[in-house]
Amino acid sequence: MPQLPAPPVLLADEPGSFPHSVLAERHPAIIRQVRDAFPYGPGQHRALDALLANCTEGVIEPLPGGAHDVERWRSWGLDEYTGRSWFEVPWLWSESWFYRCLLEAVGHFPPGPWQGIDPFRPAKLAELDAPETDEELAALDSLEHATAADRATALLHGSLWGNRADLGFRLSAPGAGTTAASGLVADDSDALWALLSGRPPGTLFLVADNAGRELVPDLLLLAHLLEHGHARRAVLHVKPHPYYVSDATTADVVDAVRRLTAARGAAARYGRFLWSAMGDGRLTVRAHPFSCAPLPYADMPGDLREEFAGGTLTVFKGDLNYRRLVGDRRWPATTPFADVTAYFPGPVAALRTLKSEVVTGLDAATEAALDAEEDGYWRTGGTHALIQVASRGAGG
Numbered sequence: 236m237p238q239l240p241a242p243p244v245l246l247a248d249e250p251g252s253f254p255h256s257v258l259a260e261r262h263p264a265i266i267r268q269v270r271d272a273f274p275y276g277p278g279q280h281r282a283l284d285a286l287l288a289n290c291t292e293g294v295i296e297p298l299p300g301g302a303h304d305v306e307r308w309r310s311w312g313l314d315e316y317t318g319r320s321w322f323e324v325p326w327l328w329s330e331s332w333f334y335r336c337l338l339e340a341v342g343h344f345p346p347g348p349w350q351g352i353d354p355f356r357p358a359k360l361a362e363l364d365a366p367e368t369d370e371e372l373a374a375l376d377s378l379e380h381a382t383a384a385d386r387a388t389a390l391l392h393g394s395l396w397g398n399r400a401d402l403g404f405r406l407s408a409p410g411a412g413t414t415a416a417s418g419l420v421a422d423d424s425d426a427l428w429a430l431l432s433g434r435p436p437g438t439l440f441l442v443a444d445n446a447g448r449e450l451v452p453d454l455l456l457l458a459h460l461l462e463h464g465h466a467r468r469a470v471l472h473v474k475p476h477p478y479y480v481s482d483a484t485t486a487d488v489v490d491a492v493r494r495l496t497a498a499r500g501a502a503a504r505y506g507r508f509l510w511s512a513m514g515d516g517r518l519t520v521r522a523h524p525f526s527c528a529p530l531p532y533a534d535m536p537g538d539l540r541e542e543f544a545g546g547t548l549t550v551f552k553g554d555l556n557y558r559r560l561v562g563d564r565r566w567p568a569t570t571p572f573a574d575v576t577a578y579f580p581g582p583v584a585a586l587r588t589l590k591s592e593v594v595t596g597l598d599a600a601t602e603a604a605l606d607a608e609e610d611g612y613w614r615t616g617g618t619h620a621l622i623q624v625a626s627r628g629a630g631g
């Protein structure tokens with residue numbers, strides 16, 4: 236296993252940089268969006284005002300005494316970062332901390348009338364109800380007569396590009412989700428299908444990203460893989476609580492499956508298949524606390540490592556999961572994907588549209604051509620995507 240020299244971790248301390256804009260602009264916009272979405276009371280408004288001041292100008296403060304997850308956050312670095320500016324600790328950490336604080340402000344965790352209410356739910360539901368979702372579901376009918384291989388490719392690409400439908404991203408990327416996507420910067424899909432064509436079929440893990448128009452195609456892909464013998468069992472890892480605006484929770488999985496079963500044609504058939512697969516255990520939903528950790532997957536706890544070790548393949552969806560999978564560092568873009576994921580206990584794949592600066596596994600010519608064409612926007616604009624696979628341990 237190669238021991239790579241680790242480049243610096245991304246911080247948000249450089250005005251004008253993408254991480255800085257997320258803390259200075261995107262987080263205040265998210266607070267505004269959440270405030271407008273619910274008839275919150277004065278206490279919640281005051282807490283949101285305090286969070287706005289704290290996350291833009293203040294320092295990281297301890298969790299309130301009695302918070303259910305104090306020990307967890309201490310083990311994730313809270314003591315080390317308390318008293319420091321949000322802009323000077325690892326960006327991955329401060330972003331995650333923002334969502335923890337936002338949920339605190341709206342009373343999501345403590346017992347009370349607002350416990351368990353998802354502040355992002357209105358936006359997630361609006362997306363699921365959008366006419367674009369109807370169009371995407373209707374398009375499934377035209378795939379019914381395609382060969383299984385063509386359908387598999389279409390569903391893989393649907394799941395991949397579904398990652399553009401990220402509500403937090405749309406708050407800060409003008410035109411995101413509407414412009415035509417221009418292409419793949421890496422495509423290991425042959426290796427991915429090779430892993431999923433082994434006999435006997437095994438367990439596939441999918442570490443989900445966004446709800447709504449990303450989760451629906453993820454579920455369609457899982458249904459296809461189960462139905463066509465590419466996997467015996469699928470495990471969908473979602474977030475245990477609302478996170479990064481649109482990240483999928485179990486409630487969002489239920490909404491997505493119900494949306495499918497209530498549709499017409501092929502979409503309804505997929506919905507019924509998924510419903511019965513959940514009923515007989517072929518499809519399981521998991522909500523591990525580490526899914527919302529402010530840390531890279533290299534630091535995953537033993538139980539999760541053991542679980543992933545039993546999979547034929549683990550697929551990480553989306554930009555944030557990619558940052559956590561490879562490490563949120565200034566990797567040269569040509570650093571091999573297999574090297575940065577060498578710690579992972581089994582075959583692993585990433586399906587991601589590029590919405591932050593971290594990228595690995597490109598060839599030098601591709602990187603140079605993209606830089607010449609777009610001067611860096613290709614890394615964060617969501618216009619490009621990648622399918623990367625490290626087959627290690629699978630004899631591949």
Ligand SMILES: O=P(O)(O)OC[C@@]1(O)O[C@H](CO)[C@@H](O)[C@@H]1O
Binds near residue numbers: 556
């Ligand atoms: O993980 P996702 O939904 O694909 O994207 C998450 C995201 O919008 O949030 C982060 C910045 O806040 C970036 O990693 C990325 O731009």
